[in-house]
Amino acid sequence: MTNPDPSLRVAARRFTAGLTAWFASIGLDPDSPALAETPTRVLRALGEFTAGYRDDPAFHLSRTFPADHAGQPIAVTGVPFTSLCEHHLLPFSGTADIAYQPKPGASVAGLSKLPRVLDVYARRLQTQEQLTRQVTAALDEHLDTLGAACIIRSEHGCLAHRGARKPGASMVTASYTGRFLTDPQARADLHTLLTR
Numbered sequence: 781m782t783n784p785d786p787s788l789r790v791a792a793r794r795f796t797a798g799l800t801a802w803f804a805s806i807g808l809d810p811d812s813p814a815l816a817e818t819p820t821r822v823l824r825a826l827g828e829f830t831a832g833y834r835d836d837p838a839f840h841l842s843r844t845f846p847a848d849h850a851g852q853p854i855a856v857t858g859v860p861f862t863s864l865c866e867h868h869l870l871p872f873s874g875t876a877d878i879a880y881q882p883k884p885g886a887s888v889a890g891l892s893k894l895p896r897v898l899d900v901y902a903r904r905l906q907t908q909e910q911l912t913r914q915v916t917a918a919l920d921e922h923l924d925t926l927g928a929a930c931i932i933r934s935e936h937g938c939l940a941h942r943g944a945r946k947p948g949a950s951m952v953t954a955s956y957t958g959r960f961l962t963d964p965q966a967r968a969d970l971h972t973l974l975t976r
């Protein structure tokens with residue numbers, strides 16, 4: 781497939797040259813049927829993992845509607861995601877609990893929009909801390925909230941399969957804003973809701 785963007789075409793050519801040189805350096809034949817298309821496939825896969833740079837949470841959260849609520853927390857839990865660590869370009873994947881508390885009477889976002897916002901940021905090169913914080917920042921920026929929360933548990937490929945090699949170990953991160961940050965009781969009530 782021809783890439784229309786000249787700078788992407790140059791990057792793709794250089795990427796292919798680099799990967800080809802590396803294959804050769806470890807004694808592999810870059811032109812073998814097994815590997816000839818591999819640089820293109822890798823680039824395509826990286827394109828999928830970084831599709832979030834071409835997306836914007838504002839787009840997903842601009843569509844809100846009135847709902848009969850009293851300003852209590854709204855959460856979606858166990859949302860699966862996969863991201864790519866910015867240090868090793870290896871995947872980390874797990875689940876996120878995402879919540880926000882709308883101001884009483886404020887319009888709310890559709891249920892699917894919280895996972896969509898997660899994916900806008902997960903499909904970028906990430907650290908888990910940054911991903912967690914970006915989700916709550918987006919909810920606060922684009923919705924009328926009293927606070928937001930995001931708790932992520934994931935397994936990192938770079939920790940599981942190389943380096944320290946600790947498969948099964950999880951990283952857990954949390955970001956709280958607004959009353960979930962300042963009011964311990966609100967945070968405790970939220971945790972009760974999330975674990976129901």
Ligand SMILES: Nc1nc2c(ncn2[C@@H]2O[C@H](COP(=O)(O)OP(=O)(O)OP(=O)(O)O)[C@@H](O)[C@H]2O)c(=O)[nH]1
Pocket residue numbers: 865866867906907908909936938939942943944
């Ligand atoms: N805090 C944090 N660390 C991460 C994340 N993803 C990967 N890392 C860590 O980033 C660190 C990079 O450390 P370096 O010493 O620069 O790289 P390295 O030599 O490959 O490190 P090892 O993984 O210990 O072999 C490692 O400790 C990884 O476990 C993340 O989302 N958050």
Ligand SMILES: [Zn+2]
Pocket residue numbers: 865866867868869870936938939
């Ligand atoms: Zn890593």
